[in-house]
Amino acid sequence: MNLKLLKEILRVLFVYDPEARLDLFTHFPRLKSFFANRRNFAILRTFGDIIFTCLILMGLFGPQDPSSNIMLFISWGVWWTSIVLSWFFVGRMWCGVCPFPGVGRILQALGLYRKKLPLQTFAKWCAYGATGLLALILWVEAVTHMKNSPFLTALLLLSILLGATIFAALYKGQAWCRHFCPMGKIIGSAATMSILEFRPLLDKCRGCKTFACKRGKDGIPGCPVYLGAYAVKNNLICLVCGHCVPLCDRDSPRLFLRHPLKELILNKGRYLTCAYIIPFLMASQISRFIQERTYWYQSFKEFFGGLEIISYSLVLAACFVLFLGIIRLGAHLFTFYEDELFGKFSPMVPVLVPMAFTGELVYRLDYFLKEVGNFFPILSRQFHIQTFASWGFVVPEWLIVFLLKFVLVVGGIGATYVSWVFYSKEFEGLVPKKNFFAILLLIWSITLLYLWLV
Template sequence: MQLFKRIREVVKVLLVYDEEARVDLFEVFPAIKKFYSNRHNLFYLRTFGDISFGIIILMGLFGPQDHSRNVSLFLAWGVWWVSVVMSWFFLGKFWCGICPFPGVGRILQTLGLSLNREPPVFLTKYRASFALAFLAFIIWAESVTNMKNWPFGTALLLLSILLGASVMGALFRGQSWCRYLCPMGKIIGAAATLSMIELRPDLGKCKTCRSFSCKKGTANAAGCPVYLGTFNIRNNIDCLMCGRCLYLCEKDSPRLNLRNPFVELVINKGRYITCSYIIPFLIGSQLARFIQHSSSYGTVEQWFFGSNTLAFTMLLGLGFLFALLVIRIGAYLFNTTEDPLFGKFSPMVAVLVPLAFTGELAYRLDYFLANIGNVLPTFGRQFGFNLAHLHFSISAPAIYSICLALMCIGAVSSNYVLHLFNTRDFEGIISKSNYYGLHFLVLLVYAIYAVLV
């Protein structure tokens, strides 16, 4: 009976929008808290990730360069990318808590080989711009070099991210790369505003704290790697959900809450600059990548002297400008983007987050589904086994239907966020014609996705 009551409570929180409703997963499922509290568990997960990425990098650098004979490509672009994107909704930024890229930096800090300086002010001021530039380069390089079929290039990309995180770890304390510069972290943080879970403090307990060890650390353990501490967590954008604060906190403040996935979108209204930069670029880049994989891309290349590099670069820029235009029109239709107390915000960004999430999932899942049937034969060719008989394929119409259904869910979710805005924070502010216009913008973006995918 108690179990049924808990299940009903969980379902109600997930399906019924209530900004205050939460289920503390640490309380309902003590095993989760026990898992988090044991630092060895996260260490094992990070070690597994370190070893896995090390193998992928080594296979990319020294393995066969024929894409049909190197399984590292599918592990990187299929398994890893799809898993990361799926985690946005179910686990928030948990991936960042076990990410292998800061590993070398952590080792240098443990050995006392880091300068351990405070991150400079310009990093905090321009972090969104730097992260967006890195993200643009990664997506551009992935697309213009056909990196999904280039093992050496994929390994170099992973090494470059590892190098960036390691250099930052050698210069500054904590995980400054993760907080300020990591393009993956910024994507995950923006998308994690749609997550069904959150790590939050019990502020009543935090008020009685005088040590702030969750942020500063103790003599035996470093504090929050991204300089937050439990008491500073207000959203899912920066917190890595690494659980370090759980065993550092003397007041038992951290809570892992289950929530309605739209709560943070509605509360924050696209206020944070990370979302304002990342979401339009993510949508624009998805449109460019979908066009690149369409049958009409050859015609686009001809307009740019047959150059894939020029054609995709132009599409990437145009896609970003289109997404920014949609957001600007949306801001005009909302009729307000600033509040004396709340500050500036961009509600259209919040509305588009579900579409951006499902668009990226559809793009990555397309590659996964198209290539999963050849994984074992590829593994066999790479290591000298004949596994050709294990090959299977998923039809293109089936893949298209799955991707289209995912983006349809994204469009419905975006329209639902718009409905919540209209019936709550913006009730009486948005005229009926503007409200319909906002729905039209969402459906327009979805229609473009549906045509291009």
């Protein structure tokens, strides 16, 4: 990599310019070759399917003592934390190698499915359904303390696998991934912060009559989520799976490097998915921190007879109402949330997105850092390999706290930057200065709440 290219990369990443982006396929041809060779993704999916199967088997039939089953750490520590980290760098690329559609792909390869497209009504209602499923998963995780139960964790994985398999039998492609996967919706929302975007060169798409990227050709299936490269406008739906790269004879699909906050700023909270996912995700994070880290919560739970299902649900509901109120208040402070051409939007949602996803990273990273030192001793107990019994270690508590608080501050800085771009550029002259400072006060009050709970 030459110095000029390095400077261009740094400029794209750190200097906000909505027009600036770097074509990675042009500068790194091997990267394009990786996407064009479908065998590469098949290998990654196969590896993921094997690990996924092992995790489920260990959860169902392995030791149920958390200190004797490594599937918990791999599932909640390694897997979940890696997925959250991937949001910031590769967007929805995880969905391109996800193991959940694995059984469905086998059924479709054998022709054991209805060759129908999903109903049009799915597109209208899927955001509500997927958000509801995500809410259910996070709620069940908290009230059952699922991170301590191999069996319940395996049941969660199986339930999502079942949903993906049923939809694969009913509709061609990956209808579950496009419309109802709760993981897909949260990853899609987070991918709006990714430094990568998969987009077409529309000049090359003009005049295309085959639409092979969407329909497929020569027996090769097209876009698994019925999108096609020419229709990709944001990171919410595209799986970054590369299906369209070898199909397009016009060399249109491209992988671009961009400023990580570009899409948030340009979309301004226009999409329904983020509007529901973000407040609930932040509410669940605050609720989980309260549940696990505060003394008063235990007294609160005892007031309801020790019933976690009631006490946690009430805290979660209160936090959800709080963040819905913050989003509405933020829209009022920005004074500008509807445009004749752009339609209605919610400017406080993109402001909160960096905080929402750094908050989720902090929650998952906390578990990873506290449990990583126990991996080899647990492996030793589970498989009776005495060599690993003494390989345990402890990550210092001060280091964990420092890392978590650093990530939270970065999230607050990201939120501040988005609000500043709105105030000074996107809504220039429309937002009173006192309103802007009130928005900053909201941002850093939320950040301080996170920091206090951590």
